[in-house]
Amino acid sequence: MSNSTFNLKTPRVEVVDALRGFAIMSIMLLHNIEHFDYYYFPEALPEWMKVLDKIIWETLFFLFGGKSYAIFALLFGFSFYIQNDNQEKKGKDFRGRFLWRLFLLLGFGLLNAIFYEGDILMIYAVLGLTLIPVCKWNDKTVFFTAVILMLQPLEWTKFFYMLLHPEYVPTPNLSDHYFGMMGEYLKSNSFMDYAIGNLNIGRFASVAWSWENGRFFQAPSLFMLGMLVGRRKLFIASTESNLFWKKALQYAIFLFVPLFALKTFLPELIERKATMNSVLIIITSWSNLAFMIVMVSTFILIYQKESIHNFLSKLIPFGKMSLTNYIMQSIVGSFIYYRYGLGLVEYTGATYCLLIGIVLFILQISFCTWWLKTHKQGPLEYIWHKATWISFRKKRNNFSGVAMNKS
Template sequence: MASTAPRLDVVDALRGFAIVSIMLLHNIEHFDLYYVVPDLPAWLVVLDKIIWDCAFFLFGGKSYAIFALLFGLTFHLQSQRRAGRDEDFRVRYGWRLLILFGFGLLNSMFYHGDILTIYAVIGLCLLPVARMRDGVVLALAAALMLQPYAWLVLADAMRHPDAKIGDPVSWQYFARMNAYLTGDSLVRVWPGNLTNGKLAVIHWSWENGRIFQIMSLFMLGMLAGRRGLFEAVPASLRFWRRTLAGAALLFIPLFAIKTMLPDLVASAAVRRPLGTIIASWSNVAFMLVLVACFVLLYQGGALTRALRVLAPLGRMSLTSYFTQSIIGSFIYYGFGLGLYKVTGATVCLLIGVLLAALQCAFCAWWLRRHAQGPLERLWHRATWISARQPA
């Protein structure tokens, strides 16, 4: 199926939506420098908690899931374009992922929570499944979405429900971060983020089921591309309407179970892996609600024109993601303005909204003058180095 402008437009806008939501979450977290500002007025403390809870309910664990879904879709579109020229894109794509890994390491110097390096490594899973039949890929994606490792841990915990479990391994790495993130030395932040910070994120991603979830979403995104689910045609719109209804019905009990789990399960050993499974499924269900709503609302009218503002941001997602790490770390970390000391979730949300608006305006301005964002252009040229570059 050849790519068309309407589909690419909605995908770019959806990717821009994910970038904005990531920006908002990162800001209220002080880019993972967790700090509670003392002596705030009582009303502001209440408002901060409401904003924090609402932001994580809407976007926590969902924004990156949208990104993962679109990552697999992009792989399909790029592979298909080269297949039309009787070329196998997989080797070139492996090289492309290696370049992305390099971008991720640079991004990690400023923000240790970088997802690019993880996507670059996990993205290799697409290479062996690219030629498999839809049914086989769907079965693999479903098996991964079930969180197989967490089920093994749960089975062991069911046999030993009274076993004492320690804190997650990632916590010991997170506990060391304030020592260099609150300091005034950028030279200390860089090695700290690339060593301690990366280990924290890798362990956290494994402990929370992100690794299996991302692999599954990559494959599902590839299947969505094969099936043309982002085309503005009646069949795809019917699919998203059914997905919206099914995902909403699935999310409600999953979220209720996740919320009540501490009261339902007394054993900590059982509760931890079960919580990982339920939270993962709940996040994916709500992510599908967000994606379905976005696609259905993008079908014409004033709201479509409003959502289309996000498309330039989505087309420059690599540049936008990279620059928000640099700007955000300067705003909140000790080597920069150090605003983590005085900003709660409410003020951080306003900062995030302002930064997102500025990024949208910059991307629109840039793309009126250039075909691609600066980092996107660099990634494209490096991908096709020593080869005939496609338009």
């Protein structure tokens, strides 16, 4: 019998774990300089540090803002492909199990939202439903659907409607209203005030912001593109995949430069704010996508160089425990900055926050490396995996067996 008969499961792709670790690391750094969505800029800092804070803030958001999340979404779709493919090789339909897995992810997101209202897991758990029907579609149909979603059809509809109706005045963003309400409970010293506020006011703010900024279209598009990357084996090093990523890098750079320039000068080109906002959301979405492709392509290509590989491979444990790390950073980070904990929000600008984020990253990656020496998965990954594949059939069979023995 061939080896494939014994090993039906697709092996882990090392570069994906490293790339996921990079995404989680950059998300952590952004969350830290944002004080985990508690926007406060201390005044009692020397002027030179305020200037440095601004440089760090703008640099990190240029590099990672909207891009780290996009990488995470791309890899979410890839992970679905791997799991679905493994089950198909066994002749099983994964879609029902994936639906249950998304429900579990919703629970993890709910836990995370207690500490950090900007949680993305709950949104992924809902938007991940789009993968259930499309996983049976052919590549062209999936790609076409992903492109349509990435084009931001809702914003184009709003844009043309406003062009045809100059008198139309759109309602203010709902997220601004909820973010304003968040300011009240963020002043509290009570953890319960934060938890309750995050789960209602904060959750509405985060979901509304994601809707208003096109994430409800962009995320499913990236899920589908990640699934296609899996189908085409583009994360597996080969002559064909290397050629693809080199071309992707070239095209992405070519597209990013004009898109970023257009985004920068858009307020000067379109006077009407409401119309400009819709176009800005579209251009920003495309600009972030292009830069994300630049980052992913570069990462994959340089990962194969031995000297750089040895360095980047250290991110693998961090990526393997991405769920644990994502939620842990929220728990620790909120305690560091929020007033129910250390309250460092009052004293730390972007410079201090970046240093804190780096220290937290070093501590987390050290923990991950130590943990995976004796465990195959991170703590929350293990729970998610076990709960995903829980079965009640054996228990029912056992009960029926006992009943038959008694009879």
